[in-house]
Amino acid sequence: MSSxxxxxxxxxxxxxxxxxxxxxxxxxxxxxxFQAIRGVSFSxxxxxxxxxxxxxxxxSTVGRAIMRLNPPSAIVTAERLTFKDVDxxxxxxxxxxxxxxxxxxxxxxxxxxxxxxxxxVGEQIAEAYRTHHKVSSREARERALTMLEAVQIxxxxxxxxxxxxxxxxxxxxxxxxxxxxxxxxxxxxxxEPTSALDVTVRLQILAILDDMVxxxxxxxxxxxxxxxxxxxxxxxxIIMYAGRIVETVAAADLDNVQHPYSRGLLNSLPRxxxxxxRLPVIQRDDSWLEAV
Amino acid sequence: MTAISxxxxxxxxxxxxxxxKVLDAVSFDVEKxxxxxxxxxxxxxxSTVLRCIAGxxxxxxxxxxxDGQPVGAQLTKERCRKIQMVFQDPYGSxxxxxxxxxxxxxxxxxxxxxxxxxRITEVLRDVGLAPHLRFRxxxxxxxGQRQRVAIARALILRxxxxxxxEPTSALDVSVQAEVLNVLSDIRDREGLTYLLVSHDLxxxxxxxxxxAVMQQGLIEEVVDYADxxxxxxxxxxxxxxxxxxxxxxxxxxxxxxxxxxxxxxTIHGA
Amino acid sequence: xxxxxSQGPAKRKKVAFLDREATSVTEAFLQRLLVxxxxxxxxxxxxAGLTIILLLIAVAAFAPWMATHDPNLQNLSMALKPPSxxxxxxxxxxxxxxxxxxxxxxxxxxxxxxxxxxxVGPIGLIVGTVSGYFGGMVDMIVxxxxxxxxxxxxxxxxxxxVAILGPGLEQAVLAIALTGWPAIARLARAETMTIRSSDYxxxxxxxxxxxxxxxxxxxxxVCLSSVIVRxxxxxxxxxLTAAGLGFLGxxxxxxxxxxxxxxxxxxxxxxxxxxxxxxPGVAIMVVSLAFNLFGDGLRDVLDPKSx
Numbered sequence: 001m002s003s004x005x006x007x008x009x010x011x012x013x014x015x016x017x018x019x020x021x022x023x024x025x026x027x028x029x030x031x032x033x034f035q036a037i038r039g040v041s042f043s044x045x046x047x048x049x050x051x052x053x054x055x056x057x058x059x060s061t062v063g064r065a066i067m068r069l070n071p072p073s074a075i076v077t078a079e080r081l082t083f084k085d086v087d088x089x090x091x092x093x094x095x096x097x098x099x100x101x102x103x104x105x106x107x108x109x110x111x112x113x114x115x116x117x118x119x120x121v122g123e124q125i126a127e128a129y130r131t132h133h134k135v136s137s138r139e140a141r142e143r144a145l146t147m148l149e150a151v152q153i154x155x156x157x158x159x160x161x162x163x164x165x166x167x168x169x170x171x172x173x174x175x176x177x178x179x180x181x182x183x184x185x186x187x188x189x190x191x192e193p194t195s196a197l198d199v200t201v202r203l204q205i206l207a208i209l210d211d212m213v214x215x216x217x218x219x220x221x222x223x224x225x226x227x228x229x230x231x232x233x234x235x236x237x238i239i240m241y242a243g244r245i246v247e248t249v250a251a252a253d254l255d256n257v258q259h260p261y262s263r264g265l266l267n268s269l270p271r272x273x274x275x276x277x278r279l280p281v282i283q284r285d286d287s288w289l290e291a292v
Numbered sequence: 293m294t295a296i297s298x299x300x301x302x303x304x305x306x307x308x309x310x311x312x313k314v315l316d317a318v319s320f321d322v323e324k325x326x327x328x329x330x331x332x333x334x335x336x337x338x339s340t341v342l343r344c345i346a347g348x349x350x351x352x353x354x355x356x357x358x359d360g361q362p363v364g365a366q367l368t369k370e371r372c373r374k375i376q377m378v379f380q381d382p383y384g385s386x387x388x389x390x391x392x393x394x395x396x397x398x399x400x401x402x403x404x405x406x407x408x409x410x411r412i413t414e415v416l417r418d419v420g421l422a423p424h425l426r427f428r429x430x431x432x433x434x435x436g437q438r439q440r441v442a443i444a445r446a447l448i449l450r451x452x453x454x455x456x457x458e459p460t461s462a463l464d465v466s467v468q469a470e471v472l473n474v475l476s477d478i479r480d481r482e483g484l485t486y487l488l489v490s491h492d493l494x495x496x497x498x499x500x501x502x503x504a505v506m507q508q509g510l511i512e513e514v515v516d517y518a519d520x521x522x523x524x525x526x527x528x529x530x531x532x533x534x535x536x537x538x539x540x541x542x543x544x545x546x547x548x549x550x551x552x553x554x555x556x557x558t559i560h561g562a
Numbered sequence: 563x564x565x566x567x568s569q570g571p572a573k574r575k576k577v578a579f580l581d582r583e584a585t586s587v588t589e590a591f592l593q594r595l596l597v598x599x600x601x602x603x604x605x606x607x608x609x610a611g612l613t614i615i616l617l618l619i620a621v622a623a624f625a626p627w628m629a630t631h632d633p634n635l636q637n638l639s640m641a642l643k644p645p646s647x648x649x650x651x652x653x654x655x656x657x658x659x660x661x662x663x664x665x666x667x668x669x670x671x672x673x674x675x676x677x678x679x680x681x682v683g684p685i686g687l688i689v690g691t692v693s694g695y696f697g698g699m700v701d702m703i704v705x706x707x708x709x710x711x712x713x714x715x716x717x718x719x720x721x722x723x724v725a726i727l728g729p730g731l732e733q734a735v736l737a738i739a740l741t742g743w744p745a746i747a748r749l750a751r752a753e754t755m756t757i758r759s760s761d762y763x764x765x766x767x768x769x770x771x772x773x774x775x776x777x778x779x780x781x782x783x784v785c786l787s788s789v790i791v792r793x794x795x796x797x798x799x800x801x802l803t804a805a806g807l808g809f810l811g812x813x814x815x816x817x818x819x820x821x822x823x824x825x826x827x828x829x830x831x832x833x834x835x836x837x838x839x840x841x842p843g844v845a846i847m848v849v850s851l852a853f854n855l856f857g858d859g860l861r862d863v864l865d866p867k868s869x
Contacts, residue, residue: 207545232539270498
């Protein structure tokens, strides 16, 4: 994949894939406007960036805003929201369709709802490839089979002809990953991709994602509620609360977070290695709702 | 004294030519006042064990004893007053058209217990629900509040055993902490026995001293949590489950894949 | 319907009442009801439907005062007169005032709709929930019986029953009810089967609730919404079927002013005297449309997920 010509190649590699500055998303409700995202700024390089938060923090809304997949009632504004040099806010519907899947892909929590129940999974992966590449159906099939192998499906030929209801949750998620990565995107947004899976399956799926990011130099936004997971899986962590970023830290420094909310969130987790009589409960503070 | 004693519990689902043995000779004992954990991945049968003990399934074989007394397959009112259950999904376990008051009053009416008002006030206080929420419908409550109502409903008949089926897995971590604290407080005060099912080993570790590791309808082993976390579990599967819960590790993922391919799905042996 | 009547005073108090915390089960229910009424009233078409239905009820109630003539008084010298200031919708072949017959005909229509609904609703609901809850043999037998009914086109089956029972208004009502309950039972059964496996039913069983208590206390309240919607939407077809039976001479017998029978009688004079069929035809159309719109509005309130 050729990157945009720049002064130097090094600068091109360094340039962020996704940049958001003062991103705001509001929803038009029956009774007034609800501010879901209230000024979020971050940039994504070729790394694994986690966005963590509780339900209602707006973490999924951020992912959808980048894909421009918000419902029509959403009002998205930002000082800057770009994929490389493309302004995602002013891009036409046609441009967005080209970007989605081809350059930016998304994996959802439950593959059951993302796969078409009346087509075989192989056809769907091949179709995803043909949407963005002009190739014969035979070549698309070959690509799809290679991709199924890449996500560690043991007998790709057999799986190719299965229908979505015939595959397990873990297998379904692998198929989704194959489908989302077949057109070689540069950014992958994964919205709770492993929360519906068992721990051992989860580990395997994460390993696949990890390899893909490393081999292909992807930038990944990993939306999750699981602090223990992002600590060991991601490079950087953004912690969101009520539509704002309260803190951004390197994953390795997650134990040294400063903000009282981040600290409270970490403390309220039951620990595998130490026993406590009671779990500390977060005492919420109205000042957290304001800008940091 | 043993609160729950399960011996050779088996259950089969499905028609004759398409039978699946969901539980295969499961045995374990839970002491009075203990919090006993059941862990396993989906399909391991951990929730099925709870439903058999509660009396929701009637076609199991084997033996279940509550406080030393064997129980039959049928659900009796006496059993209802002794064992209650809290379900995983607080959105699906409350009747959408019943207020908190209606939900909590129903069991008292069924068992002909008077003093409804005072009992409800008490139980709401026990689970930490503000009294003004008493006449709300489920859709007017948050996830954590709903789960507290579900716990209150389980407690209102003053049972001695509470079966907890993933009680916090649908909740945010901060809410999970609150609900786990409520459960600990109630147990400390009333001396209840808990049988806690969870896929989250951290939750099990926080609540339980002993636990059973299940895989595909079988109990792999009954182990002290201290031994499990210290890496002294007997079964490879238990150790792997613990490690996989702990953090993400690339080489561990490879081991699992290798084990899956060798063992054809299950992971056996030490 | 108290929705319209209570709207004025309720609306002024509503803000305060709805925003405060309920202090009893009744109050919580009332709040829920008011929110539902509010949603319903914001749907223009549904309100139009409700208005027409209320109008129909008013017309039926005050028929003697609204009618300008005796609906059954024959006056052959006045036969087949076009609409005029004396006979607003004209007169029929016996010189009877069509407007007055339409006004009295609303009583017949309401009578049929009410009677069919209050028999079909409870029977369908109880048969469906019991069959769905217990499953097994009970379910099998009940469902084969409903299959039997549903296998025939509704009107044909109704005609068969009328043929057995003999023509007449009561017989027509009975025949329509006999063919109507299986559809409701099917709907209630399907809903019951989903509800039956839910955790809140499991919880109710664990509290020691009897099957009877679970069906009446937990299952029927949930099924009720969709059954009410279905019944309301079905009222339009009840009216049409009744009119159809009347048209074929198998429903209300002369000289009862039934809209379907009126259309049928007017058919012979249609080319010269168009008003004979037009007035009752429009009445049937407007009222069945009104029930349909009302039912759609109710569905948005009672069953928001089906939108």
